[in-house]
Amino acid sequence: MPHSSPSSLLALPASIRSLIVAQSRLQSATPRLATAATRLGHVQTTRSYATESTTAPQSSVNATEVSHFNTLASEWWDPHGSSRLLHLMNPLRHQFINRCLATHGGEHTTQRKYLDIGCGGGIFAESAARLASTKSVIAVDPTPEVISVAKQHQRVDPLLLEPGRLTYRNHSIEELPLPTSPSEGFDIVSLFEVIEHIQQPSPFLSNILQHIKPGGWLIGSTIARTSVSWFTTKFMAEEVLRMVPRGTHEWSQYIQPTEMRSWAKKEAELDADGIGWQVMGVVYVPGLGWKEVKGSEEWGNYFFGVRKSAAH
Amino acid sequence: MLLSTSPALRASFFALPPSLRRACYATATSPSASHPEIFDLVCVGGGPAGLSLISSLKSQSSTKRLKIALIDAQKLSAPPRTGDGDASGTREFSNRCSSLTPASVKFLKRIGAWENVEQGRVQAYTGMEVWDGVSGAKINFDPMDRGRVAGVVESLGRLVPGSGFGRGAEDEGAGEVATMCENSNLTAALVERVRGLEGVEVLDGTKVEGIELGPEKEKDGMSLDLSLWPVLRLPGNRKIAARLLVGADGANSPVRTFADIPSKGWDYNQHGVVATLQLDQVQDVSAPRKAFQRFLPTGPIALLPLPGNKASLVWSTTTALASHLKSLPPAEFTAAVNAAFRLLTTDISYMLTHSTASQDLDWRESQTDLRALGLPQDFPRVDSVVSGSIASFPLRMRHASTYTGHRIALIGDAAHTIHPLAGQGLNLGLADAESLARHLAIGMEAGMDIGSCWCLDGYGSDRWGKNNAVMGVVDKVGKVFGASAGPVVWARSLGFNAVERLGWVKGGLMRGASG
Numbered sequence: 001m002p003h004s005s006p007s008s009l010l011a012l013p014a015s016i017r018s019l020i021v022a023q024s025r026l027q028s029a030t031p032r033l034a035t036a037a038t039r040l041g042h043v044q045t046t047r048s049y050a051t052e053s054t055t056a057p058q059s060s061v062n063a064t065e066v067s068h069f070n071t072l073a074s075e076w077w078d079p080h081g082s083s084r085l086l087h088l089m090n091p092l093r094h095q096f097i098n099r100c101l102a103t104h105g106g107e108h109t110t111q112r113k114y115l116d117i118g119c120g121g122g123i124f125a126e127s128a129a130r131l132a133s134t135k136s137v138i139a140v141d142p143t144p145e146v147i148s149v150a151k152q153h154q155r156v157d158p159l160l161l162e163p164g165r166l167t168y169r170n171h172s173i174e175e176l177p178l179p180t181s182p183s184e185g186f187d188i189v190s191l192f193e194v195i196e197h198i199q200q201p202s203p204f205l206s207n208i209l210q211h212i213k214p215g216g217w218l219i220g221s222t223i224a225r226t227s228v229s230w231f232t233t234k235f236m237a238e239e240v241l242r243m244v245p246r247g248t249h250e251w252s253q254y255i256q257p258t259e260m261r262s263w264a265k266k267e268a269e270l271d272a273d274g275i276g277w278q279v280m281g282v283v284y285v286p287g288l289g290w291k292e293v294k295g296s297e298e299w300g301n302y303f304f305g306v307r308k309s310a311a312h
Numbered sequence: 313m314l315l316s317t318s319p320a321l322r323a324s325f326f327a328l329p330p331s332l333r334r335a336c337y338a339t340a341t342s343p344s345a346s347h348p349e350i351f352d353l354v355c356v357g358g359g360p361a362g363l364s365l366i367s368s369l370k371s372q373s374s375t376k377r378l379k380i381a382l383i384d385a386q387k388l389s390a391p392p393r394t395g396d397g398d399a400s401g402t403r404e405f406s407n408r409c410s411s412l413t414p415a416s417v418k419f420l421k422r423i424g425a426w427e428n429v430e431q432g433r434v435q436a437y438t439g440m441e442v443w444d445g446v447s448g449a450k451i452n453f454d455p456m457d458r459g460r461v462a463g464v465v466e467s468l469g470r471l472v473p474g475s476g477f478g479r480g481a482e483d484e485g486a487g488e489v490a491t492m493c494e495n496s497n498l499t500a501a502l503v504e505r506v507r508g509l510e511g512v513e514v515l516d517g518t519k520v521e522g523i524e525l526g527p528e529k530e531k532d533g534m535s536l537d538l539s540l541w542p543v544l545r546l547p548g549n550r551k552i553a554a555r556l557l558v559g560a561d562g563a564n565s566p567v568r569t570f571a572d573i574p575s576k577g578w579d580y581n582q583h584g585v586v587a588t589l590q591l592d593q594v595q596d597v598s599a600p601r602k603a604f605q606r607f608l609p610t611g612p613i614a615l616l617p618l619p620g621n622k623a624s625l626v627w628s629t630t631t632a633l634a635s636h637l638k639s640l641p642p643a644e645f646t647a648a649v650n651a652a653f654r655l656l657t658t659d660i661s662y663m664l665t666h667s668t669a670s671q672d673l674d675w676r677e678s679q680t681d682l683r684a685l686g687l688p689q690d691f692p693r694v695d696s697v698v699s700g701s702i703a704s705f706p707l708r709m710r711h712a713s714t715y716t717g718h719r720i721a722l723i724g725d726a727a728h729t730i731h732p733l734a735g736q737g738l739n740l741g742l743a744d745a746e747s748l749a750r751h752l753a754i755g756m757e758a759g760m761d762i763g764s765c766w767c768l769d770g771y772g773s774d775r776w777g778k779n780n781a782v783m784g785v786v787d788k789v790g791k792v793f794g795a796s797a798g799p800v801v802w803a804r805s806l807g808f809n810a811v812e813r814l815g816w817v818k819g820g821l822m823r824g825a826s827g
Contacts, residue, residue, distance in 0.1 A: 127759030
């Protein structure tokens with residue numbers, strides 16, 4: 001990659017920037033990443049959401065993403081490996097979940113059922129399964145290697161081996177059977193660092209909603225799509241500091257919190273107008289860790305939470 | 313068995329392929345063999361640090377359901393209380409006493425242990441007179457100075473009623489620098505607290521025969537994998553596995569050895585001589601007491617108040633002098649102690665090497681200008697020493713290079729050993745216990761495995777730096793005041809006098825010393 005200064009790179013249009021990043025990846029990349037570069041023919045600066053779908057939900061699984069995460073599987077639990085930032089962020093996930101649940105006080109205090117989508121090596125799934133207030137965790141990921149790593153790591157903790165406490169499934173979320181009745185749904189469906197890897201987010205999210213019980217929450221985290229987030233999460237994190245493996249993120253797939261909320265408002269079963277919508281911006285400061293920074297959701301990493309209406 | 317072999321041998325053992333390693337285990341580890349009993353936390357060491365850690369964990373909602381085992385080679389029964397068939401009244405004070413900072417006492421109250429402490433046998437004191445044995449330069453830690461540290465605004469604010477400033481000085485225990493407490497009194501109080509707790513198995517009188525890693529995991533299937541869990545071998549063929557193994561097992565910690573954590577430092581070539589002394593003044597129970605410390609070239613000598621007309625002696629001195637002192641008959645020992653506080657350093661060394669008869673002391677004292685030597689006016693005279701209370705222990709400084717490892721945490725003397733001149737050792741251990749308990753609570757609330765680095769790193773980074781700083785300062789103070797050469801004495805006296813005059817600096821130092 002030519003050594004151009006960040007400001008000159010940022011001055012370029014988004015589509016050219018993505019091409020430059022993809023070019024640098026290609027130079028050192030294995031053949032499978034070449035497919036990522038060919039996708040750049042239709043890079044957009046706004047996400048278009050397919051709101052109507054007459055066919056059965058297609059799989060949201062992207063072969064490129066799967067193979068990328070397969071290569072990261074073995075170091076998922078290495079404290080100084082490529083997933084270190086995810087480990088450091090995990091406590092904030094619980095903090096945000098508690099904040100969301102507290103808005104409707106006391107409803108989900110104990111015996112919570114979790115569905116963790118895109119669980120990866122199980123960082124969040126394990127931590128949720130250990131809590132005293134948890135009844136069960138179902139964790140789903142389409143990537144076979146990471147599910148294998150997750151299961152091997154589960155064996156290290158006797159608490160996680162208790163029957164029904166933590167179950168891993170290696171398939172796409174579309175293959176998970178829907179609940180037989182609304183109350184059989186999950187209290188919390190979690191989607192951490194997943195939505196930015198999905199090419200068609202709208203049908204994907206609409207399908208997920210069916211798994212949430214009335215009064216339950218969809219909670220996730222992702223990254224806003226701005227020049228700042230491009231600079232921090234793509235340029236600095238992947239290229240310069242190498243804290244995130246190259247090719248992990250596709251900047252054009254980031255979602256703005258306002259876009260999330262617009263989508264949520266369109267869904268009849270969701271309660272995205274008042275306190276049923278929560279958002280929390282977080283920033284990673286090397287040496288200090290992840291910190292909540294009010295307003296940073298406009299340009300960086302953020303958590304979002306939306307509640308499914310109780311009377312349904 | 314493995315524990316008694318050299319680290320090199322152990323390392324090469326673990327380098328063997330798993331199949332060969334398995335063959336070396338005493339018991340056949342067939343895949344269907346039942347695994348050891350599992351505990352969330354195993355604490356080796358029933359001293360103040362370990363006991364307060366357990367009490368603290370059980371007093372926090374997020375950690376009180378942890379399944380805990382406490383192991384100590386000694387029996388942890390509470391010693392008899394005053395009045396238990398003791399016709400002569402109060403039992404003699406133990407020579408092992410510690411000076412508890414207000415922060416330590418607050419912690420002990422919070423975990424429900426302070427209420428078990430026999431209050432009649434503890435002594436709070438409000439000031440510490442410290443002076444230089446060579447120059448006589450003095451420093452008086454008067455709690456009234458502490459208010460000035462807050463700043464000019466606060467000082468002015470205190471003149472204005474109802475302004476809200478200066479309220480910091482009125483907090484609980486503001487008038488106290490420390491509380492003297494016998495180690496046995498504190499330990500008994502903690503033992504009583506721990507024995508009343510649910511979910512704690514106390515294995516006292518139990519020696520840990522060895523610590524190893526758990527058996528190799530089976531290649532296939534989803535069976536429990538304890539291959540990276542510490543497993544303790546106890547008498548009677550019992551094995552327990554620890555999600556987190558806490559080493560609260562003293563300066564020569566076997567847990568620290570198992571974890572291969574090096575401990576670096578140096579010996580001071582000094583011994584601390586302790587004794588319980590009888591003073592000539594009869595103290596009014598309500599009168600504020602003071603501690604005294606004089607820095608001699610051979611090491612500081614300190615007198616710490618106990619209830620009634622008693623005091624605890626801590627005299628750090630050379631190894632040779634320490635054994636000489638221990639060999640003296642009681643009357644001469646008493647004279648030596650009085651001499652050490654009152655005479656010129658040249659007189660002291662002469663007396664200690666030649667004769668410590670009390671007539672000699674009286675004569676030399678009459679020749680000495682006590683005020684010029686910095687002796688405080690209210691300094692008491694030592695009448696006698698309680699028989700059988702003279703003892704000594706070697707002084708050294710050690711610091712573990714890290715406090716945590718995978719499923720390992722060190723607290724108290726297992727983590728650090730310090731010179732007693734600032735009375736900090738026990739307090740640092742209690743602060744370690746408080747910090748570890750707090751970080752385990754944070755970990756539990758975020759669903760962490762409490763033995764993982766994500767949970768333990770916070771404790772290590774919290775305490776290691778702070779302990780290192782305190783140990784550094786204490787070490788430097790000891791070395792600076794161990795010299796008797798002119799320029800060093802002058803410079804340090806300047807330091808002392810300057811601090812004396814700048815009340816706000818002194819206040820800051822005192823606030824630091826109070827923890």
